[in-house]
Amino acid sequence: MVVTDIRQQFPILGRTVKGKPLVYFDNAATSQKPQSVIDALSHYYAHYNANIHRGIHTLAEEATHAYEAARFAVQEFIGAAEVEEIIFTRGTTEGINLVAYTWGRQNIAAGDEIIISGMEHHSNIVPWQIVCEEKNAILKVIPVKDNGELDMDAYKSLLSSKTKLVSIVQVSNSLGTVNPVKEMIGAAHEVGAKVLVDGAQSAVHLDIDVQDMDCDFFAFSGHKVYGPTGIGALYGKKELLENMPVFQGGGEMIREVTFEKTTYNDLPYKYEAGTPNIADTIALKTALDFIKDTGKESIRKHEAELLAYATAQLQAIPGLTIIGQAGNKVSLVSFVIDGVHPQDMGVLLDNMGIAVRTGHHCTQPLMKRFGIPGTIRASFAVYNQKEEIDVLIAGLHKAIKMLT
Structure with missing residues (x-):
């Protein structure tokens, strides 16, 4: 499976948001559609x-x-x-x-x-x-x-x-x-x-x-x-x-x-x-x-690599806490940052062309159990790349400086 070839099948990935190339990490809410669909x-x-x-x-x-x-x-x-x-x-x-x-x-x-x-x-x-x-x-x-x-x-x-x-x-x-x-x-x-x-x-x-x-x-x-x-x-x-x-x-x-x-x-x-x-x-x-046709095993392997890479990069950010660290996870990481409201972070990331989901994710009782109003959630799909995670990490560092 060649991710660059996969990406070519998704026309929306070629667009820009706020003048920046789109980085789409809201796949748990809805995935993008290949041209065939x-x-x-x-x-x-x-x-x-x-x-x-x-x-x-x-x-x-x-x-x-x-x-x-x-x-x-x-x-x-x-x-x-x-x-x-x-x-x-x-x-x-x-x-x-x-x-x-x-x-x-x-x-x-x-x-x-x-x-x-x-x-x-x-x-x-x-x-x-x-x-x-x-x-x-x-x-x-x-x-x-x-x-x-x-x-x-x-x-x-x-x-x-x-x-x-x-x-x-x-x-x-x-x-x-x-x-x-x-x-x-x-x-x-x-x-x-x-x-x-x-x-x-x-x-x-x-x-x-x-x-x-x-x-x-x-x-x-x-x-x-x-x-x-x-x-x-x-x-x-x-x-x-x-x-x-x-x-x-x-x-x-x-x-x-x-x-x-x-x-x-x-x-x-x-x-x-x-x-x-x-x-x-x-x-x-x-x-x-x-x-x-793509193969779920190939998709899983790629997404697991993205999850591992993103988790390691996020854990290195001071004041960031990952919510949900189960031994068996899919390619989704949910986190909070000390002194930063998830919605504020979501707005700043969007200004950088990065789409994440913020809030309670229609799981309000779960957020209450963890004592938080919501999280910042980045979720990955077959067409995402490590380079996009690097963009997210850089965006988080920049936004944190602006918000704290």
Whole structure:
């Protein structure tokens, strides 16, 4: 894998910001898109824009074929047993909400317990709070240790016959921590609980095999895997999906409608009401093809080198503290600097053409646990280079002098 060749596939990397070459280190929020993904979007609209599934004309058939090809691509990407287990959503957030409002409302009762962790994104906290409030159930939280890892002993002590669901992030968006989800799933299943895995951050970095993992649900977003925004996928074990109530009503999710009764469609269409996000779904396949062609092992090796290099350089800056130093991390480093507010640093770095994320990263309870308002987060992707990290380090030194 030659990074300079990879970079040539991403047109946005050639632009300038505030007169400086763009250094893009906000990949955990959203990754940039290769030209092939951009072309897939425009090609659909220019050549075979049509609604899918029910049309018999050529454009409709071509669009349907491309749309369903994307479903097979997602099945392969995450290792699902059957293509019917793949439901297209707007992203991880909608996938989690779908499970909460269908399986959750159907299976959670008063006194039942749902377990999440202290490092969850708000999208994996709020839906379960809503369910627990409605059902008079109890939400329990796995503590986070000082190094940014989950307290696994505490997790196992939380599990009981009352546990009905564990909903856990595979990779923390704020810390980069890779959680031992396979072990956690096995422990949850021993007490009869189901497990949802939030794969928003893991899908682009780790090899995902939902069958080997044995999770009951898995959700991820297209825009974090070099694909478009507004598209993602939810995996669910077929027997669970078949027995869950519907999520939204409308076209496509029905088999027959009368004023007296409606019968619902088979999987996966039961959960895909209305005209879907056809163009972005088709382009999602192109993004997954990019990852497959580049090779996840090559991507991981490159990103690990970036993480090690950045970590060493950052640790040498006086007054800088890295938040989250787990033994197993993806290419993300989150840090604070004595006497510097993260937002102020973010503004100054942007003036130098450097894009980082600052704030609480939609993990306010995690920030509270560490006693900080937020962090400065630099997250790396396949197209980033060590030379860009050097630019970041120089920018930090310059900004620190200005702010302290």
